[in-house]
Amino acid sequence: MRLLFAGLATVDLVQRVQRLPGADEKVQSESVEVAAGGPAANAAVTAAALGASVTLVSVVGAHPLGDLVRADLAAHGVTLIDAAPDSPEPPPVSAVTVLATTGERTIVSRNAGNRRVTMPAEGLPDADLTLVDGHHPALATAAARAARRLLVDAGSWRPVFADVFPHAEVVACSGDFRHPGAAPIDAATADAVAAPHVVVTHGPGPVRWFSALEAGEVAVPPVAAVDTAGAGDAFHGALAVALARGDRNLPAAIAYAIGVAAIRVQHAGPRSWLTHLS
Structure with missing residues (x-):
């Protein structure tokens, strides 16, 4: 199972x-x-821990960080x-503070800012499924167009999604996602995403999904x-694995991803939880 992740x-x-x-x-x-972070990077680490062969295309550069x-x-x-x-700029840095009493976190980050990048000289590897998170728009667009099957992590609206969504098999949104000019994603507004399947997470609440003829x-x-x-991010990495291994039953794939995310939130730290995956 070969997975490609493109993003931050x-x-x-x-x-x-x-x-x-x-x-x-x-x-x-x-x-x-201290660990690597970002939606695509964290999802990639999750997928690798679940047994997939994983490649991440991103921007890191030559800075010591x-x-x-x-x-x-x-x-x-x-x-x-x-x-x-060869970029001398430091990679994006996120300061994450986790409240020990509740597990909630606050994040201060710069993300990718306005950095412009082009496709790697060697191109992109072939993959059974590709995930993009919308950061680094040129990479997101190229990866989406080349993908056999595409999963989009749409935590919040990014202009590049207008070009990416039409290529997607599944778009996974957070409950805070808002398509420009549209209300929160539900059965009436899911068509605005322009993907066959839309998944919406709500933290500890039920994960809702919408397809052309059914929802649940x-x-x-x-x-x-x-x-x-x-x-x-753990949810998205696990969802990519479930979809790539041939699980075409979307609710079952979602349930698998929920199970992995549940393991993540029960353990402190960015990486220690991976040892608890079976």
């Missing part, structure tokens, strides 16, 4: 605290961890294609959340 790779600085500081206040964290991203991806079985290997929802089992950072 960041340096995530994750700190766990008992309470969030107020303005002009300092608190001591319980732990500090990029070594942290490369090392973490390599340690977790993800092959990186860097679309701008899949329950999310209650779990004790310890760390919710990256839970949506």
Whole structure:
């Protein structure tokens, strides 16, 4: 099973605290961890942990911080294609603070900003299924057009999605997603996404799905959340695996992805949870 992920790779600085500081206040964290982050990168790490052969195409560059991203991806079985290997700019950095009492997180990030990249000189590898997250629009568009089967992580609206959605088999939206000029995604507005299948997550609430002739929802089992950072990315990585392995039953694929995301939120830290996947 060969999967391609195209999108954002960041340096995530994750700190766990008992309470969030107020303005002009300092608190001591319980732990500090550094890992590769970003929707596509986290989903790629999840898919690799689930046994897929995974390639991530992103922008990391030659800045010393990029070594942290490369090392973490390599340690977790993800092959990186860097679309701008000589770029002196630092990779995007996210400061993630996790509240130990609830598992909720706050994130301050720059993401990819306005960086413009082109296709890697070697092109893109063949894959059974491709996931794009909409970051780095040129990469997203090229990957979408070349994909055999396309899954889109649509956490929030990005202009490139107008070009990407028509190529998608499944678009996975967050509950906060808003197509321009449209209401939240439901049975009446799912057509605006222009994909055969639309999935909408709602945190701990049921995951709703919409297809041309039917719709439904899949329950999310209650779990004790310890760390919710990256839970949506884990869901998307697992959904990519379920779809690529030939599971054409969308509710079953969603249920599998929910199960993986549930494991993620029950364990602290960006990577320790991977050891609990069977």
